[in-house]
Amino acid sequence: MNNESILIEKSYYKTLIDKDSAANPMLIISEYVLQEQNQDIPELSNLRFAQGELYYLYRDYEAAIFKWEQVTNELEPWAKKNMADAYFAVDLYSTAEEIYKSIQSDSITLNTEVGLQLFTLYIRMKKINSADQTIKKVVRLNPDDEQVTSLARNFFEEQMDWDSAVDLAMNEAMRTESIHWYNILQAYIEDGVTKHLDPAYFYPALRKLYDLNDKRFEELAVALWHSYQGEASYLTWVQGFNDLLQDFEITQKHSYPALAVLYKDAYFEFINGEKSVKSLKTIVPSLLRNWVRLTDRNHALLASSSVLAWNDHFPTTLSSEDVGIAEHILSGLTYNRDGLEDSVRLFETIDKWAMENGLAVSERHKWIMDELLDLNVQRLMIAGTSGNGKSALIHSLLGEDSFDQPTATTVLYKYGEEEDVNEVSDSSIIPLNHEEIEERVTSRAWMSGPPRIIDYKLPSAFLKENGIAIIDTPGFSIANSKTQEVRRYLHMADSLLFVLDVNDPFSQKERELALMIKEQAPDLPIHFLLNKMDLVHNDQEAIRIVxxxxxxxxxxxxxxKIFAHSARYRGAAQRMDFTEFLQGNLLQPYKESKRTMMLLHYVREAISSLLDQRLEREEELADSIHKNEDLLSKLKAALNQVDDLEKEKAAGLRNSFKARKDDIRNDVVSAIPKILQASKDLLVEDSDYRKIHIELNEKMNRRVQEYLETTVLPKYFYSMQEWIREADIEFKESQGFLTEMTDGFNAIYQDDRVKMNCDFRVLDDWRRDSNRMTSGIQMDTVNILLRHTPQQLLLKSAGVLFGSIANKSLMYNKYTNLIETQDYTEVAEVIADKFLLQFEMFEKSITRDVAMFFSNPKEMLNTLIADANGMIEKYNRQLEKMRAKxxxxxxxxxxxxxxxxxxEWMVFADREFQTVS
Structure with a gap:
């Protein structure tokens, strides 16, 4: 145990006593203190330091601190550290912190211990930020101390400070080159706590790990790859990792299967149609370059074929060395893929993309793909020039169910339990009845139409026994010298039988056609049949011709090979000979790679048709915009016409009604004064003149009422009936005009979409209103003789005063004179106004009612205008989008x-194909 370890463990006192001594250490050290004190210059620091340790062990922290305060030699920094430990032990955290911070020493060990104690102290005080800063400082000071890095890692994980934890693992992995720390780093990556970090952060560690252990390098790289998948930085990761790999000397001697799988998945993900070619050109070349280097030879078919395919489309993005490596790898490989599945999956992807983008893979191509996936049948195409007996040959083979006339369109004869015939075109597959079959197959008119093929299933023993289907094509002639039908379905055929005319076999025309077929389908077996051999006189002549x-x-x-045949001879021997020729030459053993190439040809056709559709779609959009703009102009003009017609009819009917109303008014205003003046006969000499004015006023009102009901209303009724009949005629003329307009627009729409029926219920409403207004009248009493004219006031006053005693003859004469000479014009006007009030209200409603009559057509036109505007906006957006991007x-x-x-390149590895076209 070194000195610093003794100081850390507070066991320095043990160095001062005999290890075999059984005496109390405290007594021994105290004896030493007494002895030292007797010296001239006593040196007690070491002894005081040891006493402090013993007091600390006995938990007499106050005494320990007292002893350590007296240490002044080289142990003083450690004594301060111990004093802080004692204050820490009695929970005097602030004092302990202050002392810890005051310690100054060059000792890494001491500073480490102080740092660790401060770290623990801060955790106890819940000062997490201070604890974080302290432990990071200690790690920087003494990373070789496993306790330090372990404490730091645990702390970061407890605090979920993953950035610090990852940073610690990264630094330690690179510093120590320890796989243990790389394992910790990988665990963090797999837990998903690093995906927000810039991928470049990990490149140095990856570079170092590659030099240490390439297998562990692959594992870490795979973990990082998975962590960035689906993140915004995924492309950055892939590009950066590709750049990193460029610096490594990776050869096929060292394969990285897990990385190779990721490269494969990334490549196909990138080219799935969702990313622009421009963006892919910056990342795919390096991705392909590394993919080829990472994969082993057993799995290199995909990688090398991907390189060659990319180079075919973007030849300037890969180096000749990269292409050469891929070609070299491919040359030593064998085709071991399920090409049919690849082809179908690609076709389905194209079909889905087309539907999502307003395009459509043709029904004909879908049908062809399904036919080619029928692996139990081989397709024999029979072709030849017109007049060579090809149709008769097919009829002789298939029997009465087939046609013995030349076909004008391609027919696929295939075995079926029952006859079932369908016409397959780009837009649909529709069943045909017997009349339609003959028309479609033999009529030349169908040749100029869009591509189609007749799918003819029939219960033919010949087809069933030989497991074949026959593709019958129109005969070559000047009229169809472009051989479009043969070209269109040539790649459906497993073999081709070219029928020659015995009179001039393999003429220049036939040679040109046969070579054209060979050029179009270099891998298609072609054999010949000499037909009409019945025209040859003898066997020697037949041998010479053959x-x-x-x-x-x-x-x-x-x-x-050549087979001599005559459709006229239908004997069993000839059929057997032909079957033998068929089985020996025309029927080939099934090979998946060949069928795959056939499928891929039609996948390419489907892609080409979608490119054409895209151009056609742009033209259609532009044409649709033009048509809708033209239609919109017509609709707006029609709406203006209807508006004008409505205003014209409303004004005309309103004026007509007003004229009739004014005539009635004139009659009323003219007749009422005469009626009132004639009311003098209501007076008699012995009338009670005190209230005669009231009685006369009532009787005169009754006469006016009677006149209006018996004379005016009937006349008004008939006048309104005539006006309604006039309106009926005007409305019917308007409806006729709108019906012609409707027919015109429906012709444009090619549908009965437009309906502009006017609302004739308006006439019914007018008839009800007419009957109501002319059936009777209830008018309020009009003040005729009770007005306040001077003459009326005088007579009224006289009547009240002298009605019973005055000269009644005089009063009679005065009243008679008053009635005869009175000006009733104002009264007549008032009566006319009251009488005509409801008719005036009706007149005001005429414009509204006429508008109601035309409301349906106007609403229809406004709807069509809105629809046309909507279509123009929609098509313009689509067209702008297509043209902008x-x-x-x-x-x-x-x-x-x-x-x-x-x-195609993958299939080419089969080496049975002459070219990858």
Whole structure:
């Protein structure tokens, strides 16, 4: 035990006494003190230090402090530390802290002990920040002390101060090069407490660990990779880690399977169509470069094919060395993938992406993919020039259910328990009846339409026994010299039988067509059938024709075989011979890689069609915007016309009604004064003139009421009926105009979408109002003779005063004269106003009612205008989006092509294909 360890344990006193002594240490040290005091210059510091330790052990902290205060030699710093320990023991924390802080020493051990005591003190005082700062200071001072780093790690973990814990593990791992600390660091990473840190923080540790233990390096790198997945810094991690690996000399002798899997997953994640090509060009090349280096040879097919596919699409982003390495690796590999699954998964991904982006993979391509996945059937394409008997050949093989006429479209004959025929086009798959079948198959009109194929299932023994399907294509001629139908379905075929005419076998035209097919599908086996052999006179002539045909064919297609045949001969022997030729030459053993290449061809076609759709979609959007803008202009013009028509009809009907009302008013105003003047016959000489004015006023009101009811109202009734009939005619004319407008718009919409039916219930309302207003009238009594004119006042006063005694003849004459000469114009106006009040209210409502009549058409037009505006805005947004960021559509398709190209390279490892096209 060294001196500092003795001081730490407060056992310095043991060095002053005999270890074999059984006496009390305190007594022994006290004896030494007495002896030392007798010296001339006593040196008691060591003894006082030892006494302090003994008192501390006996928990006499006050005595211990007293002794340690007297230490003045080199032990003084330790004595102060012990004094602080004593104050700490009696819970005098502030005093202890003060003393700890006052200690100055060059001793790392002492400073470490002081730091640890302060750390413990701060925890006891719940000063966590101070404890944190103190333990970090101690770690910096003495990291070699395992107790220090252990305490620090435990403290950081208890406080969940993961940044400090990770920092401690990082520093210690790099400083000590200890796998133990790398394990701790990895545990933190796997617990997810480091994902917020910049990936670059870990690169130094990874670099050092690679030199120490490359397997542990892989484990730590994998842990970090997983921790950053899904985080914003994931791409930064991948890019930085790729850069880090560039400095390592990784060869295929050292594989890193776990990292290779992550590289594979990352690559396919990056090229799934969600990221732009521009962003991928900054990260994928280095990712591919490292992926190839990290993977072992048994799993290098994906990596090397990915490099080559990427180089095909972005040739300037990879070095020739990288491409060379990938080519070298691929050249030594064998195809060991489930290519069918890869192809189908890619096709399904493309189909899903298309639906999410307003595009559509054609039903025809989906049907082709399904057909190619039927591994129990091989497809034999039969082709040839027009007039060579190809249709008759197929009819002779399949029987009465097939056509013996030349086909104008491609037909796939396939075995089925029952006959089932469907037309497969890009947009749909629809069943066909017998009339439709013949029309679709034989009519030349269908050749100029969009791509289609007839899926013809029939119970053919020949198809079932041989496990084949026959693809019958239109015969080549000048009319269809582009051979589009054959090109379209060529890659569905496992083999091709080219039918030649015996009269001129393998003519220049046939040679050109056969070579075109070979160029389009270099791996497709092509064999020939000499048809119409019944036209040959004898066997020697037949042998000569076959031999000459072979001499023409052999220089171009040396592996091709020739079969002589006549559709006229339907004997069992010929069918058996053909079956033997079919089985021996045309039917090939199933090979997954070949079927995969066929699938991939149509995946490529699907991608190409989506690119075309994207351009067509842009054109459609622009055209839709133009059409909707034109429609919008027409709708607004129509709405203005309806507005004008409404105003015109409202004004016309209102003016007509007003004219009729004014005529009635004129009649009333003209007739009432005469009626009132004629009311003098109501007077008799012996009338009671005291109240005659009241009686006359009542009787005159009754006469006016009678006149209005018996004369005016009937006339008004018939006038209103005529006005309503006039309105009916006007409304019907308006409806006729709107019906023509409706037909015009429905022709534009190509649908009965527009309905502009006016509300003729308005006329019913008017008829009810007319009957109500002209069925009777109840008017308040009008003041006719009770007004305050001077003459009326005089007669009224005279009647009251002299009505019973005055000369009644005089009163009679005065009243008669008054009635005859009175000006009733004002009274007539008042009566007319009251009588016509409800008619005036009706007149005011005419404009509103006419508006109600036209409300449905206007509402329909406003709805259509809003819809057109909405469609224009929608299409403009889509078009702007497509034009502003064409890469949103282009890049995913380019990345789908990249995956497709990779699968082609993988299949090329089979080495049975002439080219990766």
């Amino acid at each position: 031999d000459e045909a072979w001499k023409k064919i052999n220089p171009y297609l040396p592996e091709a 064409p890469e949103m559509y282009r890049d995913p398709l380019k990345l789908f092509e990249l995956r497709l190209r990779q699968y």
